[in-house]
Each structure stands twice: as C-alpha cells, then as structure tokens.
Amino acid sequence: MGTPRRMLTVVGARPQIIKAAAISRAVQGRYADRIKETILHSGQHYDANMSRIFFEELGIPAPERNLRIAADSPSRTARMLEGIEQVIDAERPDLVLVYGDTDTTLATALAASKAGIPLAHVEAGLRSFDRTMPEEVNRIVCDHCSSWLFCPTDTAVQNLRREGFDPAAELPKVVLAGDVMFDNSLYFAALAERSTILKESGLQPDRFALATVHRAHNTDDPERLSAILGALLELHRSTGLTLAIPLHPRTRQRIERSVDEVLRREFESTKGIVLMPPVGYLDMIALQRSARLILTDSGGLQKEAFFFGKPCLVLRAGTEWTELVDHGYARLVDHDRDRMIAGAEYFLTHDMPPAKDLFGNGDAAGAICQALSS
Known part of the structure; x- marks a missing residue:
C-alpha cells in the first residue's frame, strides 16, 4: 500500500x-x-x-x-x-x-x-x-x-x-x-436514546412540534421574521401542539432587536412555546424523533424529518431538496400563516406517504x- x-x-x-x-x-x-x-x-x-x-x-x-x-x-x-x-x-x-x-x-x-x-x-x-x-x-x-x-x-x-x-x-x-446525513441518522439514532432533552424541557412525545429558524433570509427581514413568529403562535393555538424552538443566537438577537415588542413578549411568554438554547446533535435527533411535526428553514432538518418519518413544513419559498416536496414528505409554506396552518392540519390528519429510497x-x-x- x-x-x-x-x-x-x-x-x-x-x-x-x-x-x-x-x-x-x-x-x-x-x-x-x-x-x-x-x-x-x-x-x-x-x-x-x-x-x-x-x-x-x-x-x-x-x-x-x-x-x-x-x-x-x-x-x-x-x-x-x-x-x-x-x-x-x-x-x-x-x-x-x-x-x-x-x-x-x-x-x-x-x-x-x-x-x-x-x-x-x-x-x-x-x-x-x-x-x-x-x-x-x-x-x-x-x-x-x-x-x-x-x-x-x-x-x-x-x-x-x-x-x-x-x-x-x-x-x-x-x-x-x-x-452522509443518512449515514449519521442511522449511526447516531441509538446514541440519541440517552438524551434527556425531552424530560428537561417538559415535552411529551408526539405532543409537540419542533421549529427552527436560522437563515438570514428569514431572520434579517423584520417583516418576514415577525410573520413567522405570528404564524407559529397561531399554529400553537389552532393545533394545541406545544412548540419546541431551539433558538440560534443570531435568531434570538434579531427577535430582540427587530420584532415588535408586543409580538415578542407574547411569543416569549406563551406557555405552550418552549424556547431553548441551541442543542447538540444527539439532542436534536431526540427532538426530531419525538416530534409530531417539524417546521424549519434548514436543509438538514428537512432531510432528517424524512429519515425519522416526520412531516415537514419548510419555512422557505423553495428548497434544494426537491424530492421531499415532490413525493409529499414536505410542504413549502414560506412565511405565510395560512399555508402554514393548512399544511399543519393536513399532516396532522393524514398519514405520511410510504418511504422511498431517496438518499x-x-x-x-x-x-x-x-x-x-x-
């Protein structure tokens, strides 16, 4: 050699x-x-x-x-x-x-x-x-x-x-x-079972939605960011699901600086919204595997939602992972409240399509x- x-x-x-x-x-x-x-x-x-x-x-x-x-x-x-x-x-x-x-x-x-x-x-x-x-x-x-x-x-x-x-x-x-993320989802899934993030956060399996917002396109535009926060509040009220939201430091900073104070206080004080600091990869796997629904602007989480059999609402107008939308595993809702609520209601009342070998x-x-x- x-x-x-x-x-x-x-x-x-x-x-x-x-x-x-x-x-x-x-x-x-x-x-x-x-x-x-x-x-x-x-x-x-x-x-x-x-x-x-x-x-x-x-x-x-x-x-x-x-x-x-x-x-x-x-x-x-x-x-x-x-x-x-x-x-x-x-x-x-x-x-x-x-x-x-x-x-x-x-x-x-x-x-x-x-x-x-x-x-x-x-x-x-x-x-x-x-x-x-x-x-x-x-x-x-x-x-x-x-x-x-x-x-x-x-x-x-x-x-x-x-x-x-x-x-x-x-x-x-x-x-x-x-x-390679499919490789990781298989390798780390067993290790993630040791995670205590659900217990620490007071979350019940299948009783919460996981949401992440970090892309500059969403966080740097006060109007878009406010629309997303307002839509998440409405989704919580209409579905009864708790929202678990690990906040990227940049996102938290943008919320504090650019979101209307009334909306920000309502978002931060609502009992059914659990804001948490950034979590490690194994804790994130544990959250995804136990969530009923995932909302994200992250490309990686869109795929991981599919790997773990969870429906996903994409907080963007488009996605590089077009297969997930084409096969019905994810929906594009952007920052639109009505599309977000409709997408959540659909996925909460319909089974996921059978899994395909995409990755x-x-x-x-x-x-x-x-x-x-x-």
Whole structure:
C-alpha cells in the first residue's frame, strides 16, 4: 500500500461538522491506510459553547487549525479565502474536501482552485433555483471548481447533467454517493436514546412540534421574521401542539432587536412555546424523533424529518431538496400563516406517504472515501 493521500477537510458551520463526522468515521475505521485527514475550521460558526460540543459529541478529531473568522460582514468571505490559501500553501494537501453551501464552502473552493489543488464537494448538484439565496450561488461556484462531485440524490446528478457535466467523464468525476446525513441518522439514532432533552424541557412525545429558524433570509427581514413568529403562535393555538424552538443566537438577537415588542413578549411568554438554547446533535435527533411535526428553514432538518418519518413544513419559498416536496414528505409554506396552518392540519390528519429510497444505502461516506482513495 502506498503513502496515504493527504486530505484537508474544511468546515465552518455546525451542520458541516456533523456531516464531517461520517467521513472522519470512515477514514479512521476503514481508510486510515489510504487517507490522512487534517481538519481546518474557518471559524464561521465557532464559539466554545457550540462548535466544540459538536466535535466532542460526535467523536471527530478537533480541528488542527482554526481561522476564527466569525464576524458576519461582506469582507468575511475574502478573509476566509486569504486564511484558507495560507493553510493550503503550508499543508500542500493532495486534495481538499468541502461540504454543502456556506461561505466557508465558497472560500475553500476558490482557494483550492487558485492553488491548483483538486477539490471534492460533498452535496454536489443541489439546486433550489433561487439565486437570490447566497447558498445557491455558493453551490454553483463550488461545483464548477470541483474535481469530484459527490451527489446525494439522483436529482442532484441530473441537475449537474443539465449544467454540462458528463456523469461518465473521469474528471470532473460525478459520483452518486448517497447522503452522509443518512449515514449519521442511522449511526447516531441509538446514541440519541440517552438524551434527556425531552424530560428537561417538559415535552411529551408526539405532543409537540419542533421549529427552527436560522437563515438570514428569514431572520434579517423584520417583516418576514415577525410573520413567522405570528404564524407559529397561531399554529400553537389552532393545533394545541406545544412548540419546541431551539433558538440560534443570531435568531434570538434579531427577535430582540427587530420584532415588535408586543409580538415578542407574547411569543416569549406563551406557555405552550418552549424556547431553548441551541442543542447538540444527539439532542436534536431526540427532538426530531419525538416530534409530531417539524417546521424549519434548514436543509438538514428537512432531510432528517424524512429519515425519522416526520412531516415537514419548510419555512422557505423553495428548497434544494426537491424530492421531499415532490413525493409529499414536505410542504413549502414560506412565511405565510395560512399555508402554514393548512399544511399543519393536513399532516396532522393524514398519514405520511410510504418511504422511498431517496438518499442511498447508509454508507455514503464509504463510497466517497473509496472514490477519493482510488
């Protein structure tokens, strides 16, 4: 066996840390003689209370480097690009691996491309077809910088085909790998049974809805954010479901700064609305598995709702996970109160459609590592 390929994995947002767990697990367990992984954290979502707990909880090696570029400003991506370029120049990896669609993903793709280092993109080919969303632009640029494009679904492969990629070509290599988050949902489900989050929060299984709101498109527009909070209040009143809402620090800050005081106080004081600080991945799995309904603007939670057999209302006008809407597992409700209530009433009175094999066989990480080490 030859020298292991040196792979620089770059993460920045908490969902990327979770996705990285699947690949790191495969590298350590089955590919240690073929891949040597180094992890770089951009600092995009980094603080002692949040990112660190994800690394510890998921058993991922701590990042060897951290750029600590956390400020949310127009210059952040440029500063990430400069910092990642310096790390690539120092490490000279054989390949660079990125996940998803964040500013960290974009900066890394550009840095690797400029340095002439092959780039591997996990979650390639996703398209919401809404270029007003920064994430959509990030996905497209990253895909067109990549040497390996690891698609989670057949729809993603077809999206790349329409953009001129040839799935039969050797480079760039398009691989239908499956979804690493499906890997994780299978691996961590048993561990999540130890979670005490329901007891600590006073939640009863199947008697609550889980809601998360974190995307800038929703939180940075006071009108949209207020509409979502008002709709959540109405949903609680009309369905009788308790609402469990882990609040991202940025979302909490926006609520305090930009939401009308009367609405904010009503939202925060309503007995059936349980506001909680951000939770770890295992606690989030426990919440999802016990929820009756999930409302979110998170792409990851849309999929996990499907993995755990839960209906999902998407607080966006579009989604990159179009399969979930097409097959009836999720509904797009945006920030519209009437659509949200109607969607909730439908899912509470109808069974979920039979599950389909949309996201692979649960070993996407193995398929990715095999392709990268061949």
